[in-house]
Every structure is written in C-alpha cells, then in structure tokens.
Amino acid sequence: MSNIKIKSKHKHTNPIVIDNVSFAPGESGTISINVGRLPSDTKINLTAHVFRSKNPGPVILLLGGVHGDEINGVEIIRRILDKDTLQSIQRGTIIAIPLLNVFGFINFSRDVPDGKDVNRSFPGSMSGSLASRVARTLTKKILPFADVALDFHTGGASRYNYPQVRYAPSSPIAGKLAKAFAPPFILHKPLIPKSFRKTCETMGIPAIVYEAGESIRLCGVSIEKGIGGIMRVLKSLQMIEKETQEEQEVLLFKKSQWLRAPYSGMFIWSKQSGAKVFRGEQLGVIKDPFGTKSVEVFAKLDGYIVGHNNASVVNQGDALFHIGIEEEKIK
Numbered sequence: 001m002s003n004i005k006i007k008s009k010h011k012h013t014n015p016i017v018i019d020n021v022s023f024a025p026g027e028s029g030t031i032s033i034n035v036g037r038l039p040s041d042t043k044i045n046l047t048a049h050v051f052r053s054k055n056p057g058p059v060i061l062l063l064g065g066v067h068g069d070e071i072n073g074v075e076i077i078r079r080i081l082d083k084d085t086l087q088s089i090q091r092g093t094i095i096a097i098p099l100l101n102v103f104g105f106i107n108f109s110r111d112v113p114d115g116k117d118v119n120r121s122f123p124g125s126m127s128g129s130l131a132s133r134v135a136r137t138l139t140k141k142i143l144p145f146a147d148v149a150l151d152f153h154t155g156g157a158s159r160y161n162y163p164q165v166r167y168a169p170s171s172p173i174a175g176k177l178a179k180a181f182a183p184p185f186i187l188h189k190p191l192i193p194k195s196f197r198k199t200c201e202t203m204g205i206p207a208i209v210y211e212a213g214e215s216i217r218l219c220g221v222s223i224e225k226g227i228g229g230i231m232r233v234l235k236s237l238q239m240i241e242k243e244t245q246e247e248q249e250v251l252l253f254k255k256s257q258w259l260r261a262p263y264s265g266m267f268i269w270s271k272q273s274g275a276k277v278f279r280g281e282q283l284g285v286i287k288d289p290f291g292t293k294s295v296e297v298f299a300k301l302d303g304y305i306v307g308h309n310n311a312s313v314v315n316q317g318d319a320l321f322h323i324g325i326e327e328e329k330i331k
C-alpha cells in the first residue's frame, strides 16, 4: 500500500474551534452542535467526535447518515469510535460525525421531514429549508477544517449496493483514497450539483463516498468492509501504524448503467450483487400475480452487478440491476 501525501490547510499548532469548543493538538473530545428543533420544541443536535494527535498531519472527516435511513454508515463510524484506533492516531486530526441527518434517522427516512434531500442541499443556508440548514451547519462549522472527507451511504429505498467506493475522476487524490480504501468495487461517478461531494470539491477537499448495503438494514459484510477501508485509508495517510488486512481483489468500473424492469409484477432475481454477468444471461424473472405471465430479465451487457433491487413488486421501468462495465483490475 503506498502512502498518500496531503498538505493540511489547518496550521496544526492552532486550535480547532467548533461551536466555541476548542481542541488544541493532543486534545480529544465530543461536542453537540444544534441543528434545529422538532415541532415539540425538542432540540436536535448532531454529535461530532474530535481526535487530535500532538503531531501535525491531515484533518480527516468521517461522515455518516447524510441520508437518515442509511444506517450502515452510522454503524461503521460508531464501531470505529468503539476501537482504540482513533484515540491513538500518530498524527493529524480525525473529526467523526456518525449521523448528520438526525431528522431523517428518527423518521426512518432518507430526507428531512419536508421531503428535501440534505445531499442535494449543499452548501446550504441558515435561512433556507431544514435540509439546507443541516447542510450549512456542516459546511460552515466543520468543512473549513477538513483536508479529506469520507462519506458513508447505502443504496436508496430497497436497492442494495455491493460494497463500493465512488469518486470523481477529476480528483486524483480522491482516486488514491479510493484505492487505499480498497473495497471490492470502485466506481467513477461525476459530481452531482448541490451534493456534499460537490461542495467538498469547491472547497478543495478530496472526497470519496462508500456505498454498501441498503437503507434501514444493517449488513455485516458492508460494515466490516467499511471499517477495513477506513483503517487502510488512515494507514495510507500515516495516521495509524497497524497492519490492516488487504482486500483480495479490487475492480474499478469506469462506467455503469441500470437494467430496468421490462414488465410489471413480482420480481425474483436469480443473480445478485457482486456477480459477473454476460450479455444474454438470465438475471431474474418478473411474474404477474395471477399466475398467467412470466417475463425473463436478461443482461444486455457483459459486466458485474454492483447493485440490485430487493423490491418484491416492481413497476415497468424500475431499476433492477446496476451493472458496472469497462472494468480494470486494481489489485
């Protein structure tokens, strides 16, 4: 594993001050940042954990729960906090926020209560919608310190993502971080306007997104691979010394496309995420609920299934299989 060199924009000897709480080099602690209130007048706070080494180095942001129901990422960061690793980093600073969108989390929802997506509301505004205010809190209070960001997600709705890191090829350092993370799959994904990653790029912060599993459900493999990835990134930034387990194989996909339902009905897949598939191969079947019709779903391209839909009932045109193509073996 090769080392990644990042020059920190934060002068290490200066304290990191978040919401009037100051962290000098060598200091660690937890802070609550207010992001709003419920109609019941209950205050909603997000929690940030700050770990600072005495030695200078980059400031890494670990971010979970931008989408409130994507709990694998919340659990990955929560478990990393349980380890001693972050308390004993060799250099630099880690800011860990397990759950950004508390409003979505308590509603079992991706969004905030008005239906807006925090990840389409960056950089945000304190006079904007609730999603925009949540985004702004992060942009204003945390991002000015960050040199690198790792953002943790799952597939939306019932879609399952095979453990994968996504990054924009326009950022070579993000590419290095993705390779250091070494998930089974890496995907090139351009930046979406008003997303967290787009704001990071504007602020000069290389950012990668880890996508694994599906919303509302904890997935053991996704969590383990996410934790392993964070450890490998920290090692490549020389923030920890521990030897970490290497991934056996990493495939990079330069493109991907969705295979959509040719018919409506009950969907039964026979190939799932992670599988290599060939053009013309049957991946599943859609049956009407009356026992009269059965429509097979075939792969249109050679590739790998990087995500699939676990919905049992689908409409014509629904996304069924996300196929990664133009693969390159990294490891």
Ligand SMILES: [Zn+2]
Residues within 6 Å of the ligand: 066, 067, 070, 153, 154
């Ligand atoms: Zn998400």
